[in-house]
Amino acid sequence: MPASPSTARAINDRLALRLLQQEGPLTAAQLKQLTGLSRPSVADLVERLTAAGLVQVVGEAGEQRRGPNARLYGIVADRAHLAALDVRTEGVAVVVSDLVGRVLAEDSAPIAGESGTEPAVEQAVALVERAAEEAGAKELHTVGIGAPGLIDPATGELRDTAALPEWHRRLVAALQQRLPDARVSVENETNLAALAEQRDGAARDRDTFVLLWLGHGTGAAVVLDGTLRRGASGGTGEIGFLPVPGTGALPAATDCSGGFHALAGSQAVADLAAEHGLTATPTGGEPRAAALVRAAVRLGTAGAFLDALADRVAIGVASVVAVLDPGCVVLGGEVGRAGGDALAGRVEERLRRLSPLPTEVRASALGGEAVLRGAVLTARERAQEELFGAGEW
Template identity: 30%
Template sequence: MSRIGNPQLLRTMNERLLLDRLRVHGPSSRGELAKASGLSKPTVSAALSGLEEAGLVRLVGSLSGRPGPTTAIYDVNVRAGVVAGVDIGRHWVRLAIADLRGDFIARSDIRNSARSAVDLVRRVRTLAHRVAADAEIDWTAVHYAVIGSPGVLNSATGRLDYAPNLPGWGRAGLVGQLRDALEVESAIENDINLAAVGELTSGAGVGVRNFVLVSIGTGVGMGIVINGELYVGSTGAAGEVSFLPAAEVDAPPDDARQRGMTETVAAAGGVTRNARQAGMSPASAKEIFAAAVAGDARARSVVEAEGRRIGALITAVAAILDPELVVLGGGIGHNVDLLGDSIARRMAELGPLRPRIVASTLGDDGVLTGAVSRALGVARDRLFDRRTPSA
């Protein structure tokens, strides 16, 4: 039988259309769904009946008090499945459990004080069960989890490459141990890529087809969105801009080769090092930016130099990708109000390319938001396919 004429396939397509409509737009009547989808009311009723029987849609209310029969209101059963997002960073570990609409049911952020990779895995497991308890579910009820982490998963070796800021994080067997500890089906993705997904779905990148997220903090990285989709390259290393050459590093030492020349000079460690060379004694890059706001001339000079580095980096990126928008994130990058002028001056010196530059609207929540979004994409498909007979 032709696929076009297959009644089961047509019903499946109609059910998915209505399920996605309810998920995005919220509670609706059969008449509203028919008008929005272009389907007939009997077709909508049949599709809703199938979705309700599968537990994916539920009756949430009714409207009466006007001529004609009572109008039933339907919505997605957001608790038909739950997902989790995990953000493992150098200083913080964040974990959230979300329903099928992406709303967080429970969340917790803890300081990353782990002394080893094994200790960190143990803490992530403990945090997962604690958040599940807060959500009043068993952790094993989570349908799918996405873990955001520094580095790029090497499919050939199973290791995380380019993750020097988390000691021991690139050793053999670590990824498997992390997945085993979580006990639910999961995937691990680069944290900056997930932050870009977060901006695409809920932040500064909503409605933007081509943009990049440049994150500058403990490390330097970039997430790339092309034609509305995350781009990771052939091995997942697209956006590893920490390895772009930096004029300030002529003969890179081993540390610069491992971390990348741009990261060595532009990340938090490079900023604090430059401040010390200027006669300051900062405890952190955050302290330097606070001093610049307060008017300290030395701090302002350090911030100016950092802005020029970022301007050169954005110029290089713009020359290759021509993004409509550059979203700056990370502990340093989000200071667009302080860095903006020096970034613009450096870009003007280097050429005519002028992408729009804004600060991340999600801030520290970007990776977690992106992780939940990716997990939802998998879970929604699986929950729907699981209840659909083979076409």
């Protein structure tokens, strides 16, 4: 059954908007070429989208010549403002952007949970409000939050766990209450980092890969055939709980100290560096473990430390590869970024001895920024889907 004229128009409009989102400003001729639509159809859709306030003329294209240059059409960036949060145990970072993802304001602040749940929540919410004010955003359309822990796939809420401060769970409700018109959602931080690496980072050419997060804690995100996999309970990639012989204990439901986390978490990395006599002074808010790894790479004389760290990381990578055979593993997080190609190369070398499955190991291209980048991407896509998909223009 052929689509009705109104449905066909809506499909064409969404296609054009998606192209403008992905490719940036385009001329009517470029839209015609990319969509395969006729010139009159493109003219009609541009008129509709302009009248709906979704598209506007943002410039001209072509060399100066007789007559007018071709108009460039782009998405109306200030049609909606978005906020993205990276919520950590020790603080919050926030970015406010427009509808095309251009950063308008950013800020961060340490948050001491011991001061109490309510003060911690208030401090985080106030940080978002200040960033929005600085960006000139009268209201926020969508707020995307990246946080450690499990996200319930049925409710989309951060699950209660003794390992995380209470203010993490309270923050989502507080933001929704303070910003009643905003769409607030939360996603696991490692999942967001993987989406960012797939779009803008080390996995741009991969539909299937695993991101191994090496930061304060350890985690993994699984992307199969271009789709992020969360699992039945939202726990896909909780590799910190992977039992590892020789760590002195088995992990428990509320404590992963006997698992892979005990080998590759930030404290374990710092302890390993101390065993090898390596020291470093963190700068610019960089975590101590990342500073130590970066120093080892820079010095070039701490190969024994990097070798020992690669031995540990390879255990987790080999376990993932044996089950999923992803073909590519990205070492993310602050420690993965700090280790760069030096650490990734060592892990890949060890993996060739541990597994018959060919696997490329890459260093993150985004590091600790990946969570915020992923939160911006998901907030933007959610806002655009709602704005671009609403109505029949």
